[in-house]
Amino acid sequence: MTEITLVQAVNQALAEAMRADPDVLVLGEDVGVNGGVFRATEGLFKEFGADRVVDTPLSETGIVGAAIGMALYGLKPVAEIQFVDFIYPAFDQIVSELAKFRYRSGGQYPCPVVLRSPYGGGIKGGLYHSQSPEAYFAHTSGLKVVVPSNPADAKGLLTTAIFDPDPVIFLEPKRIYRSVTGEVPAGEHRVPLGVAATVRPGTDVSVFAYGAMIPTVLEAAASLEGEGVRTEVIDLRSLVPLDEEAILASVRKTGRAVIVHEAPRFVGFGAEIAAILAEKALYSLKAPVKRITGFDTPFPYALENLYLPSPARVAGAIRDTAKEG
Amino acid sequence: MTEITLVQAVNQALAEAMRADPDVLVLGEDVGVNGGVFRATEGLFKEFGADRVVDTPLSETGIVGAAIGMALYGLKPVAEIQFVDFIYPAFDQIVSELAKFRYRSGGQYPCPVVLRSPYGGGIKGGLYHSQSPEAYFAHTSGLKVVVPSNPADAKGLLTTAIFDPDPVIFLEPKRIYRSVTGEVPAGEHRVPLGVAATVRPGTDVSVFAYGAMIPTVLEAAASLEGEGVRTEVIDLRSLVPLDEEAILASVRKTGRAVIVHEAPRFVGFGAEIAAILAEKALYSLKAPVKRITGFDTPFPYALENLYLPSPARVAGAIRDTAKEG
């Protein structure tokens, strides 16, 4: 096995799924001839042609709506939203249609669409090329939401998502598209949805994170080793379905929790984790649950490194939490 | 003072604001000649004419986008979204534009638009006439979110919202549009945003709720009186800005919290309240924080009374919480 980047792993998952199943098809803006603005679909147009790698007009509502129609018919469309910041024109299609088709039809019309999209900050993208909107989708009943943090998971989770019978929002941490490399199993590789990964075992504080925050959190955890703080880091991987058992088991052990994400804090995904703990692990908690997140402002351009949780801010929270109570 | 309904209070606030300020204007689908499908704008077309009570084409993106343009110019538009379930075609305008205009322009372009819309279940509206999407908006930095539960607050909060310099999402509990009546101060009446109301004082359990859930919670609280459970009920009224002090003060007193809303639980607004408690009131908590909410499914038609928190379900949670720990 050779090391590849996260975006190459995405590309591999797409290519292999398309080879395995002629009903898998890719569509989106600039995904064909151009290979995607991040090159996630590079080479697919050449291998599979315009019939299966579809360059669309500039309309996210059209992309998602057409993908839904294809899925109703029986295809397995994988639509790319060029930046997740541009998914909002399709919000009605996602919330009113994609998420509710199976339910409203009494199970007659499943809608197995995958929407993959780069998300998050750290590439100097400003307000509109940096957002982390996972909370909107996680709050929408009927959608699965997945966020990989490394190449092997990116390939394994995306493959599972493509063959999953339900709609999946697949958010790719573009900040680490190329900076994180890793070995990826060749051939079909699936990682189940709904299973978190303990990416660093520890006993003192549990940190819950996902996507591009994993390297940040690992750096923070490593920096505290010298102080004797043994941090456990859980990569949630899939936000819906959520591996609540893994979360509760970790906190029952450590009694302390820090939650890290890039999105604004208020009613963010971290709130749900904290709520689960307040509801189901209250008696295990030895210290207040801390959230280290983006702030409750739009995403700023020049100051993005202050806005984003940094290793120092995360380490500060872990240290405080370890000491507390 | 005579008693009026909640929807009449909305109507009064609109009429009085329009009389007071010629730059206040109403727009939306069927708001003019027809007076709104819930009659919230009844009489306004006659009094103020087509120039200030604008019947628009069937496009929410157009309604919100046009309102933004008006606000940039200097008007104070109040746009009606016929049912909040139909706000999603405007989601891009709301999240990308309305919420971010002031910020992205460095303060040059405030955007004081009010979007008012009936929300919630209980009128046999099924999936698409029953939703409670407050979490989407509360999570969006730059928006204020307000939900009245009675006629006086409806008038006072809406008046404040119209003259507020920031965009406000004003969600009206249509289930109690006519069933709840109350006295409303005549003439200008403002209720500040960001101040919760203790609608029932108590010492044993704190219940946090808003909008149409307030009567349900009060019924549940009353039903427990005989059992000696003294329930405190806090009507949040404004979700953004949130009166955290009122929440924390109540829980510091009771040590027990139940959160009630109609929206799905997962990453719902209740998660934020629970997270605030887990972060800032952990040591006061004597029992797990419970959320009684809509379930994590789309909104069902025939079974809506089971989906919605009922007085019995809420009372059950209060009782359990009072006993716990």
Add this chain to the structure above:
Amino acid sequence: MSEAAAGRRTAPVAAGPGLPPEDLPKIYRTMLLARLMDERCLSLQRQGRIGFYVPLQGQEAAQVACAWALEPTDWVFPAYRELGIALVRGIPLTTLFDQFIGNAGDILKGRQMPNHYGSRDHRFVTASSPVGTQIIHAVGAAMAAQRHRDPIVTITFFGDGTTSSNDFHSGLNFAGVFHTPTIFFCQNNQWAISMPREHQTRSETLAVKGTAYGVPGVVVDGMDAHAVYRAVREARSRALSGGGPTLIEAQVYRLGPHSTSDDPKRYRTDAEMAEWRARDPVERLKGELVRSGQLTEADDEKLKEELRTEIGAALKQAESTAAVDPLTIFDDVFAVRTPRLDAEREELRPYSAPGSGGHP
């Protein structure tokens, strides 16, 4: 409002034959059935036996003749007013009533408001309420059919107001670009709730909007079943022979209220209604059959009686079907219930029995 008078035509409609003469009695029967269902449902709503209803009166010819021009393999993407289409597709009356009531027999499992039915077996996709969203689905499904070399068309239904929606724009545009076998069937019933057609958009006709997408547009008199049939047949053969999509504007009138929640007297005149009522499409086809000697007044009375009995029997069956099982709330969110949904199901169980305080 003949085809010629109604506005700009951007594609020619062959003068070819109208509805197959031998089908006329069946077509009339179906239009009449739609009319009588409508009347019955409006009264059921008033009696509180169903919760809500959206009538189609005035649009029977447009719908029945349109559906008559399709093949059973074609896919239908309806809005909420397409009873006439549903009947031609063969969705049984009991299936409709089960849905209106939301009982245990409802294939939608009681999830949706009345009128939002759908039946996979009839290639009639389950409707939603937000207007326009189905338009682009029809295009996506047509793109899928193209890829499967499946010789079908997809057809989608929507109103005049819905031409302002986002997905009218994306749907027509994608159909133009990908040259899909799709028929866009716009029932211009002159009103979008209280908004008259001429305030909805300033275009000359709705059909002319096709020009913006390179999609041919046709205006037809939707009160004339023959004209509608001809237009749809032609659009269908063009689509099947690789000629791409067509936008059809059928000019009709909503004779009733927008829905049972609406009072049209607030926004339109009796004179306007009377004028259009004089062109009642059901009466028009009846007149044709009477004139050609295929129907007498007595036959018609008998037919009405027969249809009313049919409706009554279906209603009776639906009303005697059990209520939907409370715990099905948690099904079909996903293919398989997640642990979280299982837990919520257990949370609801104690409140789900009648009389438990959680129940209606």
Add this chain to the structure above:
Amino acid sequence: MSEAAAGRRTAPVAAGPGLPPEDLPKIYRTMLLARLMDERCLSLQRQGRIGFYVPLQGQEAAQVACAWALEPTDWVFPAYRELGIALVRGIPLTTLFDQFIGNAGDILKGRQMPNHYGSRDHRFVTASSPVGTQIIHAVGAAMAAQRHRDPIVTITFFGDGTTSSNDFHSGLNFAGVFHTPTIFFCQNNQWAISMPREHQTRSETLAVKGTAYGVPGVVVDGMDAHAVYRAVREARSRALSGGGPTLIEAQVYRLGPHSTSDDPKRYRTDAEMAEWRARDPVERLKGELVRSGQLTEADDEKLKEELRTEIGAALKQAESTAAVDPLTIFDDVFAVRTPRLDAEREELRPYSAPGSGGHP
């Protein structure tokens, strides 16, 4: 691609005069300034001195001549490629560089990517990235101006690809219905990143899309400053005299990459680029001035030198301006910071000093 050849015209453009002859040198100067700014910014981006850049090369005539036809009181709703408009409106070079850098002098307070500037003083509304959203804002502002009896027009800029957006549809439709004094200025630069115009939509021209909304559409050769000026002047006077909106399609070409992140060699041919480069609008106006004896090669060299010096001075000033204050992150979310934002500000404070580990 003359006006006549370029496609269907749905409104007549008066043969009236082109640009005011006495303004030609100033207009040329502004076009050249835009061109030189572009070149400089592309190189600054390569050097890492600014983070990103969107060039306008090929669109200088369309933009400068268009803005020349406006009055300072008119409201401009730009996309992200409107440097030529900004320069005519009088936004100073330093203001632009401050924004590109996002320093303490930036009126946007460092909040946005380069090119997303805006200046209330110049009635040039701050841009965003999602395409098309500004179109309907221009219509809303025009509706407001109508109500204030304010004799202005609003004008909005967007590309060929953006005609597929939701707000192209809502904006044109509202403008048609409310007959607003709005100019829709579409710069059809033939590409939306890698998507060629003919795959974006199947309509004959983009201007013809106005038909769908009762809005007159005009095609002009956007390489010809005179033609553009004429079309905009005419649309403006029609709007001011109550004649409603106009959609103008200026046919231009994006000579450079979509942005500094783009490599056009992946999707278009050198031959195509060369063909359009031969029609360079800056060269074309220069030729006109040279032929009429208003400019010599030597003048031109001197002018370039002068403009480069001007650019260099502005850049130097911007690069010596302090960085933006970290704690301003929390301002302008609302008119007044909420308690929650105050608390987050305090949370960040210890990490906001350089070297604190939180900082870049």
